[in-house]
Amino acid sequence: MGKHTGLAVVAYFFGILGGIIVLLVAEHRDKFTRFHALQGILFNIAAGIVGLALAALSMPFMMGPWWGFMPWTMIWAGGLWAVYGIVVLVVWLLLMVKAYHGEAYELPVIGELAKQWSR
Numbered sequence: 001m002g003k004h005t006g007l008a009v010v011a012y013f014f015g016i017l018g019g020i021i022v023l024l025v026a027e028h029r030d031k032f033t034r035f036h037a038l039q040g041i042l043f044n045i046a047a048g049i050v051g052l053a054l055a056a057l058s059m060p061f062m063m064g065p066w067w068g069f070m071p072w073t074m075i076w077a078g079g080l081w082a083v084y085g086i087v088v089l090v091v092w093l094l095l096m097v098k099a100y101h102g103e104a105y106e107l108p109v110i111g112e113l114a115k116q117w118s119r
């Protein structure tokens with residue numbers, strides 16, 4: 001049986017919900033698709049946690065009333081968000097391309113967990 005690359009891409013494209021749907025639809029013995037679904041779910045959770053941490057860290061720089069208006073702090077915090085967004089977008093696109101080409105590309109830590117859980 002061939003790899004279901006389309007389902008693997010869907011698992012990344014539609015975020016956590018896509019990963020959950022793919023897990024429900026994919027056959028239990030289809031380790032390739034289940035791996036990508038789990039890695040997609042874990043990637044989105046990790047990206048969300050990092051985003052929340054970045055928001056918590058940058059909020060004082062964006063809204064610190066005790067500092068007054070300091071444009072450099074807004075530029076610094078905005079720059080962090082831009083870098084974060086670009087990194088998440090590039091990794092997200094990389095994962096979809098690798099899945100489409102039938103590769104089981106593993107992210108550090110997240111990929112290892114997804115591989116273990118997809119057995």
